[in-house]
Amino acid sequence: MMTILAYIGAALAEIGGCFAFWAWLRLGKSAWWVAPGMVSLTVFALxxxxxxxxxxxxxxxAYGGIYVCASLFWLWAVDGVRPDRWDIAGGLICLIGTSIILLGPRAG
Known part of the structure; x- marks a missing residue:
């Protein structure tokens, strides 16, 4: 359970940090957006x-699947774009892959 929570927190921190740069460079926001973005990216790595x-x-x-789904949530919650059935299907496929990586039996 802690692994899943760490992945979800990491995904939100990574997306938030990257969005800070997006806001600065693509949305014309102040360069001050970079400072919390860097903190957020540090939290992601930690x-x-x-x-x-x-x-x-x-x-x-394994984190990749969580990141994809968190990005789709961001698409809906922040960008205001509702994910379509293809977004949802892709996200579910990614979660299946993540589950296989995390839960698959390991030799040794």
């Missing part, structure tokens, strides 16, 4: 180190 995994690459791979 949270990923809290994931229970035997290898960094596996932790990052």
């Amino acid at each position: 949270l990923l180190t809290r994931v229970d995994s035997d290898a960094a690459g596996r932790a990052y791979a």
